Amino acid sequence: MRWWDIESVMVLEPRLFPEDAWSRGMYWSELAEAYPGGSRHYVVAVDASGAVVGYAGMMAVGADADVQTIGVDTGHQGAGLGAMLLEELIGESVRRGCAELLLEVRVDNLRAQRLYERFGFEPVGIRRGYYQPANVDALVMRLDHLASESSDLKDHHNG
Secondary structure (H helix, E strand, O other): OOHHHHHHHHHHHHHHOOOOOOOHHHHHHHHOOOOOOOOEEEEEEEOOOOOEEEEEEEEEEOOEEEEEEEEEOHHHOOOOHHHHHHHHHHHHHHHOOOOEEEEEEEOOOHHHHHHHHHOOOEEEEEEEEEEOOOOEEEEEEEEEHHHOOHHHHHHHHHO
16 A cells, blocks of 8 residues: 555545544554555555555564454455455565464454454454444454464465
């Protein structure tokens, strides 16, 4: 993701996350740290016409990485795009030498939870009232890179 993608992402963001959408400023702040050697890694997926239809980002500091966001346009959901974006974040966390990758997901977002479980993420806790203003709990999930081989990560997407 680059600065010129922010406007396209801002069209999708409130549709995908109506209760807790990120602001334009939040994306600018995240991208300010997305440079070689920086703590952030963001990507977009585009369709045949070049329109942004998905995006994802992570933060990596030391041995720890966190998925910051994954969003896929509703018209493109169910086609494996979310899995491809997640696979990119997992791969980047491995390239950076992170021991684990964490994420938060709404407790009521079962579809996303199933995706994360397919890639080996396991529940490790609950953050009460994490998503505001709706006051929805977050399920914290972790992928422990030390417990899985990098080659296994590729098999999750293909299997």
